[in-house]
Amino acid sequence: MSLGQFLILGADLPFGETIALSACVGELLLLTAAALGLLGVIGVGAKERRILAGLHYDADGKPKVFTLSYGTEMVTLHPGKDWIKTDEYKWVTRGLIEPPQSFHVLPTGAVEINGEKITLTDPEAISKLEHEINKTHVPAPVHRPAALAARPTATAHGALSRAQGKVHFHVKLDSLGHLAIECTRGSEQIETGLRGLQNLIVNGLMLKPDALHVDALQRAVEIDGVRFECTEAGAKQLEEVLNARYAPTVGAEHESPIEIKENPAAATGFDIRFVTVKAGARIEIKGHLNQERLDILQDPAKCDLLQPGIMLRLSAPNLLIRRRRPDGGEEHLPELPDIQYRRVTALQLEQLLNHPLIRRASGSASLQAAVEELEPPAELVELRVVRNPQDPLLLWLECLTTRAGEPGSKALTHHNIAD
Known part of the structure; x- marks a missing residue:
C-alpha cells in the first residue's frame, strides 16, 4: 500500500478506525526494519569473519610467499610453518574458522592444506587458498566392522586373538605423535611405524589390503579407503580394524x-x-x-x-x-x-x-x-657280485651293511654301482 492510498483510505474512515490502521501499518514498518537490520548484521558479520589470502612479491615482481589476513591481523606463510605457528592470532580459538585437516608450507612456498597443494604460480592460488582456509569440514563417517558393536576390551581382545592363534595388533601414539603399531605373534613381538606396515605384510604378519597409502609426513594412513588420523581416536579405530580384518591366523607352518x-x-x-x-x-x-x-x-x-x-x-x-x-x-x-x-x-x-x-x-x-624314527645311516661293510638265483645268466649285487637282516640285492648296472 502506497502512502497516497493510505491517506485516501484514512480520509474515508472514521477517526478511531484511522488511528487503528495507522498503528498496524507502523508496527509492520518496524518489523520490516528489524528484519532488514538483522540480515544486514548477518551479512556484515559473515563478511568480517572471512580470512583473506594474498601474496607478497619480491623486487622482480615474482610471488614470494602467501599471506593470510583478518582485518589488521596478518600472518606470512614462510616455508616450514605448521598450523600452530601460523595461527598466532588464535583465529580457531576465537571461532573465526575451523582448523584445517592438514597444513604445511613447503620449501618452495607452496601450501599443502586439506590434502590440496597450492603453488605460488597458480593463477587461482589466492581464491583456492581462501576457499580452503575458510572451509567448513563435514565429519567423515567412520567405517567400523559390523562386529564391533559389542567389542571386548583391548586386553580381552588380545587374549582372545592369542587363544585363536591369531596375530594381535596394538596401536598407540609415540613421543612424536605418530602412530606406532605393536604386532604380537605368540612370544614374538615387533613394533613399527606406519612405514613398516609393508614389511608386516611381506613377513606374513598382516593380511594385504587392497589399497594402502601412508601420508608423506606420517600424519595419517589410509587402508582400503578408510583414513586414520594420528590422534588417540584414530589409534583406537586403527587397532580395532587391524585386529578385525587384517590379523592373519598363525598356521601350522x-x-x-x-x-x-x-x-x-x-x-x-x-x-x-x-x-x-x-x-x-x-x-x-x-x-x-x-x-x-x-x-x-x-x-x-x-x-x-x-x-x-x-x-x-x-x-x-x-x-x-x-x-x-x-x-x-x-x-x-x-x-x-x-x-x-x-x-x-x-x-x-x-x-x-x-x-x-x-x-x-x-x-x-x-x-x-x-x-x-631317524636311524643312523647304514654303513656299507661288504659288496658281493653273485648270480641271480632265478636267472643264472644275470649278475646281481649283494650289499652287506651294519644293519641286521638279509643283504640287499640289486641288478649289476652302472646306476646301482654309482648309488
Missing part, C-alpha cells in the same frame, strides 16, 4: 621356526630359513644350508632359537650335533645321532633341527617322535 627346503643347487642339497627377533626387529635368515648360516643359528648373540650349548657342524657328508660341556669340550647327544644329510629328506632334517633337545621351547611331541 609357524610350529617349525627352522624350515628346510630341498635345493639341488646347494652344496648340501638344502636351503634353510629361520627368523629371530633382536632389539624388537624381526630378522629373517634364509639361503643355502651351509656352515655360515648354522653359525648364525647357534650364536646366542645373534639368534635365540637353539638350546644353550648346542653346536651344529657340517662335516661332509654328515651333520654333527654336539653339546658344549662346562669345561669347554664337546659331547655327543645320545638321543640324536649324527646325520648323513644326503640320505635324508628335507622334512626329516627340518624335524631334527626343531627337536626339543635342539630348539628352545619346542615342546612338540610329534617332532620328537618323528626324529626318534
Whole structure:
C-alpha cells in the first residue's frame, strides 16, 4: 500500500478506525526494519569473519610467499610453518574458522592444506587458498566392522586373538605423535611405524589390503579407503580394524621356526630359513644350508632359537650335533645321532633341527617322535657280485651293511654301482 492510498483510505474512515490502521501499518514498518537490520548484521558479520589470502612479491615482481589476513591481523606463510605457528592470532580459538585437516608450507612456498597443494604460480592460488582456509569440514563417517558393536576390551581382545592363534595388533601414539603399531605373534613381538606396515605384510604378519597409502609426513594412513588420523581416536579405530580384518591366523607352518627346503643347487642339497627377533626387529635368515648360516643359528648373540650349548657342524657328508660341556669340550647327544644329510629328506632334517633337545621351547611331541624314527645311516661293510638265483645268466649285487637282516640285492648296472 502506497502512502497516497493510505491517506485516501484514512480520509474515508472514521477517526478511531484511522488511528487503528495507522498503528498496524507502523508496527509492520518496524518489523520490516528489524528484519532488514538483522540480515544486514548477518551479512556484515559473515563478511568480517572471512580470512583473506594474498601474496607478497619480491623486487622482480615474482610471488614470494602467501599471506593470510583478518582485518589488521596478518600472518606470512614462510616455508616450514605448521598450523600452530601460523595461527598466532588464535583465529580457531576465537571461532573465526575451523582448523584445517592438514597444513604445511613447503620449501618452495607452496601450501599443502586439506590434502590440496597450492603453488605460488597458480593463477587461482589466492581464491583456492581462501576457499580452503575458510572451509567448513563435514565429519567423515567412520567405517567400523559390523562386529564391533559389542567389542571386548583391548586386553580381552588380545587374549582372545592369542587363544585363536591369531596375530594381535596394538596401536598407540609415540613421543612424536605418530602412530606406532605393536604386532604380537605368540612370544614374538615387533613394533613399527606406519612405514613398516609393508614389511608386516611381506613377513606374513598382516593380511594385504587392497589399497594402502601412508601420508608423506606420517600424519595419517589410509587402508582400503578408510583414513586414520594420528590422534588417540584414530589409534583406537586403527587397532580395532587391524585386529578385525587384517590379523592373519598363525598356521601350522609357524610350529617349525627352522624350515628346510630341498635345493639341488646347494652344496648340501638344502636351503634353510629361520627368523629371530633382536632389539624388537624381526630378522629373517634364509639361503643355502651351509656352515655360515648354522653359525648364525647357534650364536646366542645373534639368534635365540637353539638350546644353550648346542653346536651344529657340517662335516661332509654328515651333520654333527654336539653339546658344549662346562669345561669347554664337546659331547655327543645320545638321543640324536649324527646325520648323513644326503640320505635324508628335507622334512626329516627340518624335524631334527626343531627337536626339543635342539630348539628352545619346542615342546612338540610329534617332532620328537618323528626324529626318534631317524636311524643312523647304514654303513656299507661288504659288496658281493653273485648270480641271480632265478636267472643264472644275470649278475646281481649283494650289499652287506651294519644293519641286521638279509643283504640287499640289486641288478649289476652302472646306476646301482654309482648309488
